[in-house]
Amino acid sequence: MPKNIKEKVLESLIETKKISSQDLADVRSLQNKKGLSLEQAFMEKGLISEEEFLSLLVEALNVPFAHVSRYKIESSLKELIPQRVALQYKVVPLSILGQVLTVAIADPLNVFVIDDLRNITGKQIDIVMSTQKEILKTIETYYEIKKVDSVAQISQDIQKDITTSEEFEIVVEEGSSEQMTSIVDESEKAPIIRMVNLIIEEAIRQRASDIHIEPTIDHVRVRFRIDGVLRDILEVPKENQNAVIVRIKIMSRLDITANHIPQDGRFKLKVSSKEIDFRVSLLPTTFGQKIVMRILDKRTLSGGLNSLGLNNNALKILSEAIHKPFGMILVTGPTGSGKTTTLYSVINELNTVDRNIITIEDPVEYLIEGLTQIQVRSDIGLTFAEGLRSVLRQSPDVVMVGEIRDNETADIAIKASLTGQLVLSTLHTNDAAGALTRLVDMGVEPFLVGSSLVLVTAQRLCRKICLQCKEPIKIDASILQRYERDIPQGTVFYHGKGCDFCRQTGYWGRTNITEILEIDDHVRQMLLAGASSDKIKEYAISQKGMRTLWQDAMDKCVSGMIPLEEVLRVTAKED
Numbered sequence: 194m195p196k197n198i199k200e201k202v203l204e205s206l207i208e209t210k211k212i213s214s215q216d217l218a219d220v221r222s223l224q225n226k227k228g229l230s231l232e233q234a235f236m237e238k239g240l241i242s243e244e245e246f247l248s249l250l251v252e253a254l255n256v257p258f259a260h261v262s263r264y265k266i267e268s269s270l271k272e273l274i275p276q277r278v279a280l281q282y283k284v285v286p287l288s289i290l291g292q293v294l295t296v297a298i299a300d301p302l303n304v305f306v307i308d309d310l311r312n313i314t315g316k317q318i319d320i321v322m323s324t325q326k327e328i329l330k331t332i333e334t335y336y337e338i339k340k341v342d343s344v345a346q347i348s349q350d351i352q353k354d355i356t357t358s359e360e361f362e363i364v365v366e367e368g369s370s371e372q373m374t375s376i377v378d379e380s381e382k383a384p385i386i387r388m389v390n391l392i393i394e395e396a397i398r399q400r401a402s403d404i405h406i407e408p409t410i411d412h413v414r415v416r417f418r419i420d421g422v423l424r425d426i427l428e429v430p431k432e433n434q435n436a437v438i439v440r441i442k443i444m445s446r447l448d449i450t451a452n453h454i455p456q457d458g459r460f461k462l463k464v465s466s467k468e469i470d471f472r473v474s475l476l477p478t479t480f481g482q483k484i485v486m487r488i489l490d491k492r493t494l495s496g497g498l499n500s501l502g503l504n505n506n507a508l509k510i511l512s513e514a515i516h517k518p519f520g521m522i523l524v525t526g527p528t529g530s531g532k533t534t535t536l537y538s539v540i541n542e543l544n545t546v547d548r549n550i551i552t553i554e555d556p557v558e559y560l561i562e563g564l565t566q567i568q569v570r571s572d573i574g575l576t577f578a579e580g581l582r583s584v585l586r587q588s589p590d591v592v593m594v595g596e597i598r599d600n601e602t603a604d605i606a607i608k609a610s611l612t613g614q615l616v617l618s619t620l621h622t623n624d625a626a627g628a629l630t631r632l633v634d635m636g637v638e639p640f641l642v643g644s645s646l647v648l649v650t651a652q653r654l655c656r657k658i659c660l661q662c663k664e665p666i667k668i669d670a671s672i673l674q675r676y677e678r679d680i681p682q683g684t685v686f687y688h689g690k691g692c693d694f695c696r697q698t699g700y701w702g703r704t705n706i707t708e709i710l711e712i713d714d715h716v717r718q719m720l721l722a723g724a725s726s727d728k729i730k731e732y733a734i735s736q737k738g739m740r741t742l743w744q745d746a747m748d749k750c751v752s753g754m755i756p757l758e759e760v761l762r763v764t765a766k767e768d
Contacts, residue, residue, distance in 0.1 A: 216240060247299075247322055254301060259321040261285050261297045261331045270294075273314045276336040276697040281425050282306045285323070285331045293317045299325040336697070385436045389444075392427065393471075393486075397464060400702070402488055406441075408434055408481030420656045420700050421529065438475075438482050445473040453477050457556065467492065470560060489559050493534070497542045501535060502704035504745070510709050511650065515539050515617075520647035521610040523597075525622040531654045531705060532619040533558050536593055539617060540564065543591055551587060553580040554595040569595070577602040585609055594618040600636040607637055610645040624742065625651040625710035626730040629720060643717030649710045653742060655749065655759045656700040662692035668757060679747045688756040704754060706746045706763060710739060 216238070223234045235241045247258060270286035273294060279285060284306065285297045294316040298306065301320055310318050323331075392415055396404045401417035406429075408414075413429035429437060442449045445458030456475040461468050470489040475482050493500070498512060514522055522539075524532045537559055544550060544563050555569035555577070565587070567580050577594055578601040584592055585605075596619050597603045610616040622628045628649045632642045666688040673680060689699025710716075710733050719729055733739035740748070746760040 247324060256301050257321045259287070259297055259323050260327065261287065261323045262327050262334075264331075266331075266335055271336065273316065274310070275691060276332070277424060278310075278313060279332050279336065282310065283325060283328055283332075284310065285328050285335065287321065289316070293319050295319045295321065297321050297323040297328055297331075299323060299328055337693075385433065385440055388429070388433070389437060389440050393462065394464070395426070396486075396488060397469065397490075399696075404484075404486040404488070406437065406484040406486075408478060408483065410480055413437065413481075420698075420703050421654060422656075422698075434481055438484065441473065441484055441486070442475070445471075447473070447475065452482060472556060472558070487558075491559055491561070494537050494541050494559065494561075497538055501538055501707075503707055504740070504748070507650075507707055507709050507740070507745075510648070510711060511539075512542075514648040514711075515543060515615070517615065517647055519610055519613050519615055521607060521616045521618070521645045522647055523618055523620050523628050523649045525620045525625060525628045525649060525651045526653060527621065527623075529654070530652050531703075532652065533595070535650070535652065535705070536617050536619065537561070540591070540593060543615075548590040549588060550591040550593070551584045551589045552593040552595070553577055553584060554593075578605055581605045581609065585612075585614070589614055591615045591617065596620070597632075597635075603632055603635050603637050604641075607632075607641050607645040611641070616645075622651070624726070624730065625649040625708050625739075626726040626733065627651075628710075629712075629716075629729060630726045633720070639720045639723070640717075643712065643720045646712045648712060651708050651710075651742060653706040653746075653763045654703045655706050655746060655755045655763050657702045657704050657754055658687055658756055659689035659692065659695035659699055659701040661694040661701070662689045662699060663687050663753070664690055666756070672757070676747075679744070681751060684751050685753070686750070686757055687753045688758070699756075704749065706742050706749070708739060708741045708745060711737060713737070 220234045220238055220240065223238060264285075264287055266285070266287060267289075270289065273289070274284065274286045274296070283299055287295045287297055289295070294310075294314055296310065296318060298320050299322070300306070301322055307318050307320065392404065392406075396417050399417055399419055401419050402421075403418040405416040405418070405423065406413060407416070408431075412431050413434045414425065415427040415429060416423045417426050418424075439449050442456075442458075444460045446460070447456045447458045454477065456473075458473045458475075460471050460473065462471065463469075468491075470491070472487040472489060474485045474487075476485075477483075498508060501508075503511065514520075524535050526532050540550060540552070540561065544561065546563075549565070550563070551565040551567065553567045553569060557566050557568050560566065567575075567584070569575055569577055569580060577596070577598060581592070581594060581602065582605060592606075592609060592614050594602065594606050594616065597606060606616050606618060620628050620631060622631050626649075628651075629642055629646065633639050664687065666686050668686050689695060689701075691697035691699045695701045710729075715732065715736070716729055719732065730739075730741075734741065742764045743760075746755070746764045749755045750757050750760045
């Protein structure tokens with residue numbers, strides 16, 4: 194096993210350097226205290242350098258060592274290993290000969306990286322070894338990563354006494370001085386404040402929806418979720434882990450002494466005169482507390498329904514439905530498909546002084562002026578169902594229920610929609626027609642479902658092609674043949690080849706893929722007769738002209754908005 198090889202290498206080092214038993218005891222103590230690997234503990238104590246350790250591994254594994262910074266690497270290799278792959282796996286492509294690609298790697302014992310590279314490139318992988326520091330420096334040079342476009346310099350900034358940006362202001366109070374400990378003092382030092390602020394500012398600049406701060410055995414990994422995909426951004430030194438966590442807890446008004454229980458909080462930041470909300474979740478893990486910060490920029494809702502990416506017909510149907518005085522509108526789809534954003538866009542459209550709008554959420558996502566927003570608190574009995582009962586005594590015009598999770602909530606919501614309120618909610622189903630039968634499966638009477646529902650929309654989010662590097666692409670004939678019914682003759686397909694603007698991803702932003710099912714009298718009769726969701730869907734397509742998720746995705750693909758690979762990733766072809 195890899196661990197045994199490393200142990201043997203270190204034993205060899207102990208023998209050759211005649212390390213004392215006291216040194217070894219100190220190393221073991223440091224290893225246990227900080228959760229480091231044995232070789233990392235040796236390096237931190239200064240008993241071995243990374244170069245020395247790698248040279249011993251070279252000897253033990255018979256793998257060549259290379260100073261990759263001295264190599265002149267062909268630019269064409271970027272197509273085999275793009276920048277994001279190189280950064281994720283910390284590898285540098287050096288040369289290719291036939292079907293063999295040679296790469297430099299810092300940890301040759303990580304067989305998973307080698308397997309992944311083989312799958313990504315379709316080539317056989319030959320490895321040489323180099324230090325991680327030299328690999329990262331070469332990646333920065335080879336891929337021409339501009340320092341201004343990256344937060345990689347934060348790890349250097351931590352050693353400097355830098356103040357925060359004038360345009361970056363915490364809106365919330367930071368807590369009382371009685372709570373301050375040595376860790377809190379460390380968290381309030383300018384370098385730590387600067388580090389946290391730079392991470393947040395960079396996430397906003399890169400249009401991230403979430404920031405993940407994840408402790409590992411020897412460092413803290415920072416990742417951003419951009420256009421629905423997580424990307425490695427930065428490694429924070431392990432010794433700064435507690436200070437960073439406490440800093441974020443103080444910003445979020447959380448208990449800094451509670452390290453072994455999950456916590457949820459929120460804070461606001463003023464960036465360039467714009468207030469942005471952050472929802473914070475902390476979860477205790479093996480190596481410390483993991484933090485996920487959801488970035489909630491209300492400016493994304495300002496476009497209303499027009500910003501949802503709906504086609505003209507779907508936009509017209511939805512707009513008419515939300516202006517009905519009562520009834521229920523459901524938005525369905527898996528987690529992360531943009532259901533909440535759609536609901537808030539609808540709410541923004543309806544948010545006028547003459548309407549009483551109340552929301553029940555878990556948790557409250559966006560704080561919107563003019564709304565009455567209620568946070569579900571199951572620990573004190575304030576569930577969706579109990580909250581909804583109370584809300585109906587507040588004379589609402591519009592009620593938004595974050596999610597229908599059980600029979601009780603479904604029953605109350607449906608009855609509310611029949612007594613004069615417009616009810617908006619979400620449900621986890623694969624398509625629009627499936628929502629009807631799901632409610633019946635929950636125990637709601639079919640006649641109530643049919644009477645209350647006005648419209649059901651199902652949606653997904655697809656990444657859009659970056660307009661800066663958009664170019665035609667040739668699709669394999671076998672794939673085109675498989676989908677020939679949905680692709681007009683002469684269609685030109687596009688993709689993004691990757692550029693500095695989109696950070697070599699080929700994507701920029703996301704759009705909605707939607708299907709909308711209008712509930713008419715025939716659908717209600719089908720429900721009463723016990724028809725399946727497939728039958729209801731067939732009727733909606735043939736008689737009402739409903740565009741399915743697959744058809745809407747193909748329309749956007751044919752128009753050149755999204756690549757075919759996104760269509761196949763997000764939706765499934767109907768038979």
